[in-house]
Amino acid sequence: GQGDGKSKSSEAEQTAKADEVAESNISGDGSSTVAPILEGIVEEYSASHPKTQVSVGVSGTGGGFEKFINGETDFSNASRPVKDEEAAKLKEAGIDYTEMKIAYDGISIVVNKDNDWVEDLTVDQLKEIWTENGKNKKWSDINPKWPKEKISFYSPGTDSGTYDYFVNDILEGKDLVKNATLSEDDNVLVKGVESDKNGLGYFGFAYYLANKDQLKVVKIGGIEPTHETIKSGTYTPLSRPLFVYVKNKSVKENASMYNFMKYTIENAGEMAEAVGYVKTPDEDYKKDLESLEGLK
Amino acid sequence: MATKKLEEKTVQELIEQSQNQSSQLTEKLMPKLLFIAALVSVLTTIGIILTLVVETGEFFTRVSVWEYLFGKEWFPFSSTDPTYGIWPLLMGTLKVTGIAIIVAAPLGLAIAIYLSEYASDKIRQVIKPILEILAGIPTIVYGFFALTFVTPLLQHIVPSLKIFNALSPGIVIGIMILPMIASLSEDAMSQVPNSLREGALALGSTRLEVALKVVLPAALSGILSSVVLAVSRAIGETMIVSLAGGSTPKFDMQVTDSIQTMTAYIVQVASGDAGYGTTIYYSIYAIGFTLFFFTFLMNIAAQFLSKRFREGY
Amino acid sequence: MIQIEKPREIFQTNHLNVWYGEQHALKDINLSIKEKEVTAIIGPSGCGKSTYLKTLNRMVELASNVRITGDILYKEENILHKKYTVERLRTKVGMVFQKPNPFPKTIYDNVAYGPRIHGIKNKKMLDEIVENSLRKAAIWDDVKDRLQHHAYGLSGGQQQRLCIARCLAIEPDVILMDEPTSALDPISTLKVEELIQTLKQNYSIIIVTHNMQQAARISDQTAFFLHGEMIECSQTNKLFSSPADRRTGDYISGRFG
């Protein structure tokens, strides 16, 4: 950390010191999709603000909200908007919060490298493949030309925002195939598809990018997920926003929290790009900053 | 002589003088304090049982006991029709445990016999600490080893092996519990008095005959107890199966496919975390209770066996 | 006149030395053991009596770090020779220990153990061997009705006689006994002593004892050990009545030990 500090201008360092009031703790939890962005931000922030102690757990969006509701955390990362029940519980617990949109993610559909039959799927095909119908699905059920082999499914776990989004928006609330390997741990999914010729999986764009060479990405309606297609909104419906939910009270009472969140919003776009997601338009960040100022 | 007499008196007199109250109080108080410390372990058990029972009770207000005990499908994440049949998870646990025992019991016993009946003191003094090292390796390390080394290696031998499967974690858990079997069995066997070995050797027995006909029968319940304890360890093992076993509860006999054990399910839910108060949240306590129940039975069995064994002499 | 047959030698020890690591436990022992006699070995604690006995069936090698030099001839064959199989030796040279050590099995299985490991499986034959051995060990009447009972249910003296029976079952030539009565009560001691007297008609017996009266009562020949050396060995009544060495005299008159 120290080495990085030196490269920065001494002026920046001084302001950093100046707005660091005293020792303080900030605790966050939540989405594993958002975690890489926050990890980068916390890493950079901690280097210049050693007195502010930010810890971030990775319990998935749902798990994060659970702790947020319990009052255990100051902010919660989410890869989907807060659900109605969660919002109700938060209200019940008397926790006021603010939603910050910090980046976009494109859910990528991937298959094994040796899979030479699937190139492109329509949204309807996707739905047909992934919806539970009581049978063991074969590739040939979708397209008779494809092999008569059973598909192995890999999906993020039920508590992840990615799962929720996929089930709600693609499967329209129907059950996901039951014999899918579910895991909060995206590495599990990457490894699974990578090692299984009949593997089929989906997860955040960042994880696909990080393992580009081991996997083959499937086009959806002819569109491949890339920075451009996600940002421009052409990769639909599989691109989605990522959020940080901030506890208002924490920002009000803790100057460090304000500082940290400000830093987060200012740097989220850049950090998102660095770890493989896509910036939101600049207006979004401006709006986030304004609402943050409003909390102070 | 005169000074001696004087001194003689002084020592006993001094002793008489210093029979102080505070030390008598300490003597009275200490056993009570120590007893309280001893109760901590009992409180721990009570705490575990209470924690598990309360939340499990809540679980069974939502899911029928019948479904839980006899259902052959475990799919709590379904938004329309969640099912909570323990058998797929139980099956995953049994597969892994079975493989582990197949690996660990023969090897562990062979090592135990070698150490207690054949090896010289020197060799024993070298090998036992190495086994201890093996026993002291954290399970996360074994898990990593299973995932990044054993599974790829096995895939060369069994091409149909999935990246997550029962075989690899089973074998690695076997390696993990092996030292336990080896060293507890060795203890049981070396507790068989040397006089019996001498008696047998003096009749012209070979070492093998001594081991199989005298020592093993005498130490049998001790050995069984070590195996039962090892089974209990395998059932409760978490990190290895979490890393290398996968997360697909299935009710079948396949060992090359992804599975899920009871422990891995708890980790999955706890690190993903279903919302507080959902049925899924309570289900980990039900599973925890089941796990506790099984290992409890095993431990009782092990104790019974080893007690029976010790009564032999 | 009755012609007395001179007993042959069954064991001949020449320049025997035994070390446990650095400790020189037996020093240049030269001793002949006669066939079908009782030889007693006496001496204070730690003088090497047990070590000597255990060297005769090479059980001494069970301890780690043991080093042996010299010769021991058993029926003219050097048992310390590398190629000599100890299992063969030990079927010929049986041993009874200080503490009775029956196996945790039934009485029958205890006696049948030896024949069984030597490959005798015929049930009738085993029955016969068991009965015979128990009779010879003078314990048949005590146990004939409970052969299938556990051996640990017997008293100490009975257990010791069972161990003798177990040893007899494989029909050895020699029986080594290391303080066989020291863990027994007086009555059991008496029984075992009587038994030894009977057995000596068929077996050569070497007995270690700390009880000089016992040595005097039952042995034909007595050897006195001290600090790993054999001080003196002669006819028992001679050794006790007129010891050749002053130290023997001191010991048997209880001046030390």
Place this chain on the structure above:
Amino acid sequence: MIQIEKPREIFQTNHLNVWYGEQHALKDINLSIKEKEVTAIIGPSGCGKSTYLKTLNRMVELASNVRITGDILYKEENILHKKYTVERLRTKVGMVFQKPNPFPKTIYDNVAYGPRIHGIKNKKMLDEIVENSLRKAAIWDDVKDRLQHHAYGLSGGQQQRLCIARCLAIEPDVILMDEPTSALDPISTLKVEELIQTLKQNYSIIIVTHNMQQAARISDQTAFFLHGEMIECSQTNKLFSSPADRRTGDYISGRFG
């Protein structure tokens, strides 16, 4: 004519019975121990010698399931009385064990242990007690230059004398000794025996021994125990020359045990 002072009795045992669970280890023992004399207790293994000794300082109660009836008067006080504090008794009645059992501490700390736990902290005083006790135990010259060395560095005989010194440090009246020389070599045995002879000028000594010659050599009075009963107790030379009971005679002539 020199007037012989009749020794007073320091211990008086009346109808003493001790059970370990079901086992009746001591049966109706009546025995008086005289002050400043050496009383030897002999008898075969398991006859209750140690049990009797340990009852005198109530160490026997350390075993579980012990039951005691009868009286033991120490200086006219009944030590078996409930209210009698054992710690007080044991500071008066010291004990030396069969196996030398120094603490794993330095020689100095071993001897100073007793005074220290009884609250004597003064360094100078302790020094004096330690030297004095070591002198009395005839081991001062052996160890005076290495008081701060570990006690386990001493030989067995030295360790046993150290244990005696440790016991003397709290100035008891009586010293109980349970086969104090049986783990020692002849030379150490001799030294300890000589020491006992000296100590008897100031202390009453009760010694259990399995060595009848030893009992004959050092004791004034000898008691013979058998199967938990006291068969006979009289002047040592009388008991050995003309025992009143046939069993005593059998035992001392080595007919059993």
Place this chain on the structure above:
Amino acid sequence: MNLINQKEILHRIQSRVNLNRFVKGVFLVATLLVLAVLALLLFRLISQGAGHLSLDFLGNYSSRFAAKAGIKAALVGSILLMLVVAPVTLIIGVATAIYLEEYAPKTKLTNLIVINISNLAGVPSIIFGLLGLTVFVRGLMLGKSVLAAGLTMSLLVLPVIIVSSQEAIRGVPSDLREASYGMGAAKWKTILHVVLPAAIPGIATGCILALSRAVGETAPLVILGIPVIVYFLPTGLLSEFTALPMQIFDWAKRPQPEFQTVAAAGIVVLMVFLLLLNSLAVYIRYKYQKRY
């Protein structure tokens, strides 16, 4: 007289001796096999992690860039965790052992405590995680702090230290106790001045074993929800923290293959840490061994 055919027996001996030799070989091979697995495991981990090991690795916080990722927070966290576990288990464990060995009457309650302890030793660690989550993290509101994790781990390893302390205390020759009682020392004094000093090596060994277990356990930490993105050192017992196995678990789960190397390096650090602890145990044992 001869029921036994001595010739035949002597004939058979050779084949029995040969069988014995063969089986001994088989057992030896089995033993070597296990040693080989251990060697393989260590070799594999070290060769995989070696490239990433450096002083920077010890001195840096974790990072999103594998090349920069370090283990500082986890290492300090684990040490702090030990500082909680050591005194808690030592006091409760040794006290329990003393009670059971020296004072406990032979009652049903005592028996229950004894059985309970050996049962507790067999309860899966993940269940202690559930207990800790309910009692310490939420019940006593300690949060995901060093203290909460430390107490959870303490309960988990308590049986280890109790059992080895019991053995150590039992191993103190009873004649030392008798010597002390024989001089009029009361019970607690005897325990304090004779029994405990003599039992120290065994107790220390047990304590270290318990600590190694506590340092290596992962499952309870996962259940407690110990965070992994931590760029600060814990400041106190109530501070949040991360620990070695948690950090390794996190790295091992990451999708970028370079992090596998980082995980392996983390494992090497963890193993060295445990090795140091164990050498300490061996040293203590060695130093006090020649005592009896």
